[in-house]
Amino acid sequence: MKQARTRFAPSPTGYMHVGNLRTALYAFLTAKHEDGSFVLRIEDTDQGRLVEGAVDVIYNTLKENGLNWDEGPDVGGNYGPYVQSERMGLFKQYAEQLVASGHAYYCFCTEERMQELHEQQKAAGETVGHYDRKCRDLSPEEVQQRIAAGEPYVIRQKMPIEGTTSFDDLIYGTIEVNNSELEDQILIKTDGMPTYNFANVVDDHLMEMSHVIRGSEYLSSTPKYNLLYQAFGWDVPTYIHCPPVMKDAHNKLSKRNGDASYQDLVAQGYLSEAILNYLLLLGWSPKGEEEIFDLEEMIRIWDPSRINKSPAIFDIQKLRAINAMHIKKLSDAQFVAIAAPWIRQTVASEIDMELLCANLKPRCEVLGDIPEQVAFLDTMQEYDTALYCNKKFKTNEQTALQALETLLPIFTELTDWTKDSISAACQNAVQALEVKNGWLLYPLGIALSGQRSTPGGGTDLAIIMGKEKTLARMNAAVALLRTVTA
RNA sequence: GGCCCGUUGGUCAAGCGGUUAAGACUCCGCCCUCUCACGGCGGCAACACCAGUUCGAGUCUGGUACGGGUCACCA
Numbered sequence: 001m002k003q004a005r006t007r008f009a010p011s012p013t014g015y016m017h018v019g020n021l022r023t024a025l026y027a028f029l030t031a032k033h034e035d036g037s038f039v040l041r042i043e044d045t046d047q048g049r050l051v052e053g054a055v056d057v058i059y060n061t062l063k064e065n066g067l068n069w070d071e072g073p074d075v076g077g078n079y080g081p082y083v084q085s086e087r088m089g090l091f092k093q094y095a096e097q098l099v100a101s102g103h104a105y106y107c108f109c110t111e112e113r114m115q116e117l118h119e120q121q122k123a124a125g126e127t128v129g130h131y132d133r134k135c136r137d138l139s140p141e142e143v144q145q146r147i148a149a150g151e152p153y154v155i156r157q158k159m160p161i162e163g164t165t166s167f168d169d170l171i172y173g174t175i176e177v178n179n180s181e182l183e184d185q186i187l188i189k190t191d192g193m194p195t196y197n198f199a200n201v202v203d204d205h206l207m208e209m210s211h212v213i214r215g216s217e218y219l220s221s222t223p224k225y226n227l228l229y230q231a232f233g234w235d236v237p238t239y240i241h242c243p244p245v246m247k248d249a250h251n252k253l254s255k256r257n258g259d260a261s262y263q264d265l266v267a268q269g270y271l272s273e274a275i276l277n278y279l280l281l282l283g284w285s286p287k288g289e290e291e292i293f294d295l296e297e298m299i300r301i302w303d304p305s306r307i308n309k310s311p312a313i314f315d316i317q318k319l320r321a322i323n324a325m326h327i328k329k330l331s332d333a334q335f336v337a338i339a340a341p342w343i344r345q346t347v348a349s350e351i352d353m354e355l356l357c358a359n360l361k362p363r364c365e366v367l368g369d370i371p372e373q374v375a376f377l378d379t380m381q382e383y384d385t386a387l388y389c390n391k392k393f394k395t396n397e398q399t400a401l402q403a404l405e406t407l408l409p410i411f412t413e414l415t416d417w418t419k420d421s422i423s424a425a426c427q428n429a430v431q432a433l434e435v436k437n438g439w440l441l442y443p444l445g446i447a448l449s450g451q452r453s454t455p456g457g458g459t460d461l462a463i464i465m466g467k468e469k470t471l472a473r474m475n476a477a478v479a480l481l482r483t484v485t486a
Numbered sequence: 487g488g489c490c491c492g493u494u495g496g497u498c499a500a501g502c503g504g505u506u507a508a509g510a511c512u513c514c515g516c517c518c519u520c521u522c523a524c525g526g527c528g529g530c531a532a533c534a535c536c537a538g539u540u541c542g543a544g545u546c547u548g549g550u551a552c553g554g555g556u557c558a559c560c561a
Contacts, residue, residue, distance in 0.1 A: 130557085193559090216554085217556070220555065250553075283498085309493095312498065314498095317511060319511095328524080363524075438521085442520055445520065
């Protein structure tokens with residue numbers, strides 16, 4: 001069997017939206033599942049859209065996600081060059097080969113004539129569009145003459161006039177169109193450069209691509225691609241057209257309306273593994289029930305035929321959930337390493353980082369939530385003492401005052417400020433008072449944080465912020481409660 | 487407008503002629519619990535519509551509606 005070779009061929013426009021990333025992932029997986037090669041080709045021929053540093057964005061994004069390419073502009077390979085602008089010279093000969101075999105022709109119609117043609121078509125009530133094939137049957141002599149005279153020309157593909165053309169897509173099946181729908185499209189422009197469609201076919205063949213994986217917007221031009229392959233007598237690759245990633249039911253996710261890019265999501269605190277995992281599932285489904293995968297597992301289970309036909313709406317909620325699951329899979333040490341910088345955005349004081357992180361990990365869906373979650377450790381906001389009321393633990397301002405006054409001397413006496421000793425001390429008090437844990441300790445959490453929800457219970461918060469701050473906040477709470485209950 | 491494609495809960499989706507129509511996310515309830523989470527258990531919620539084929543249709547065929555894509559000397 002022929003070796004699987006796929007490519008990702010982005011334009012360097014300075015931005016990688018998640019739809020692009022997903023296409024890259026699918027192409028990567030299709031190659032790697034069959035132990036094949038993944039190729040990166042930069043399509044930079046649209047000089048007008050070139051953006052400084054854009055190629056690096058592509059490199060970095062792919063690398064961060066582990067989508068390493070076997071061949072590409074930087075690493076080379078046997079099918080280079082891998083930057084399209086460096087390949088411009090080699091297309092014209094292929095077009096001329098097509099002219100010689102009767103599958104293409106020189107066309108001398110100017111843009112002005114095309115304009116007029118469209119005007120006429122409109123006036124005649126016809127649908128505006130296709131070139132009228134005026135130059136299709138020029139005699140070879142006339143062609144030679146006009147070329148020799150220096151007249152500008154393009155080379156157009158000669159479409160069959162009658163009949164149909166069909167192609168197979170792994171996702172959409174066989175698609176057949178009437179040849180009358182096909183325009184004699186331009187292959188080589190007046191400047192001698194190839195059009196995108198032509199360069200693509202030639203490049204993909206020269207690079208021996210086994211699969212062409214791209215967006216479904218190319219579905220309607222694929223018959224023309226197929227005709228080109230046939231005219232050359234080349235093997236047709238397996239087409240895999242992917243439906244678009246949508247922002248909502250009507251709009252594609254796009255850079256134009258400022259939708260989140262991969263980089264934006266990372267900046268918001270999403271893990272790249274989670275983003276990739278979510279993208280995998282957006283428009284594709286695995287065989288079993290499992291949804292959480294790392295790259296290696298993705299490669300193993302990948303089956304491109306399970307890609308869905310219909311567009312998929314990007315759902316940030318689901319991404320959050322998957323991100324949370326990936327965070328939970330992290331080791332404690334890994335989590336500390338990635339969470340610490342986020343914690344430090346709002347917390348400068350000395351804290352028990354390990355314990356804080358252990359509490360944060362199951363409470364954190366996106367890293368970007370962390371700063372706000374932990375800010376109280378540095379600065380406590382004023383709070384409503386009604387927070388001390390809890391039906392389940394039968395607490396209110398009065399009982400909270402009692403609880404804190406019970407705890408205060410115990411904590412003050414403690415020399416060993418550890419989880420074990422604090423817990424033991426609290427358990428003793430609970431037993432002596434014959435109350436529930438919550439009655440004694442729920443108020444502690446409020447006193448230390450001033451908020452209802454915190455990353456950790458009262459005793460953990462005490463350890464995280466240290467003895468000194470704990471006692472200070474307890475004293476402040478006692479003072480506050482005394483004035484309220486007086 | 488022509489052509490092509492699509493349509494299962496709010497979202498992602500399984501399903502490939504016979505199912506009580508999976509599962510995940512969201513939301514709600516219960517349990518666990520020193521807050522909030524995590525975890526466990528349970529619940530709400532779907533085959534766009536109309537014909538036809540068939541003993542039987544989410545699954546096959548045709549049409550309708552709605553949505554998307556495409557009709558460049560742009561990639």
